[in-house]
Amino acid sequence: MIALVLAGAMLAAAPANAFSLSTAGASAYGSYDRMMSIPERPVPPIAVSGTLAVNRPGQCAVVQIAYNGPADGIAWRTLSGLCRPGKTNFRATSQLLWGGAEPPLRLCAGPTTRIAEQGRNCDVYRP
Template sequence: MTSLGVKMLGAVAVTGIALAAGASPATASADSDFALESAGVSAYGSYDMMMSIPERPVPPVAVNGTLAVNAPGRCGVVQIATNGPADELVWRTFAALCTPGKTTAQTRSELLWGGFKPRLRLCVGTTVARAERGRVCDTYTPPVD
């Protein structure tokens, strides 16, 4: 192979590695409690048990994390399970993103959960409304303490 061919092959290889590195999905850190991934979108983060005093009650569990869209043309939503009417499970969206990149996600669980860590899910669609329908999802159920 000629030196020009070797240089071109090297340039193509370096370009491919750079593109692959830029398109790699977001990964959870070592201190993450949950990690979700579905169709080019990922979310990771942690639960924090909140303390409450009778004079100033706060919800018992805080959820902090990151939502990352790793592919164009996708929207991702992170939802938390809450108690709905007649004790049905209802998913409430607390983070959404429709462009490649990352955003922070924070919420507090409702008082009805009584201190338990609520379930989370990451759903994907072409719009936020379609993602919220919950057809393409990854669900995280925390272990019982």
């Protein structure tokens, strides 16, 4: 019973803008914020910051954010990548997608960075 109460308290303490992704020996976590802008100093409306962690030797992982690709399609921009056990921080800003949608984030893993960037083994965060 005490464990359930503690787990509930920990879940309640997480901010609404937090994200957590995991796949194949890698994880990413951090914050996804909608920014306010003023005409005198415009800023991109989306700000993402977090940590990418690889937990398994021989594993590569990338964190990517969606953007408007050619012909109104979705493309993915790599924010950070790591190909050894350890952690690295990332920070990026982004525009909204067509129609005003907030761009999703994804964590993808593979034996190389290039294969991870192809998006075959991923976990996706949709705000």
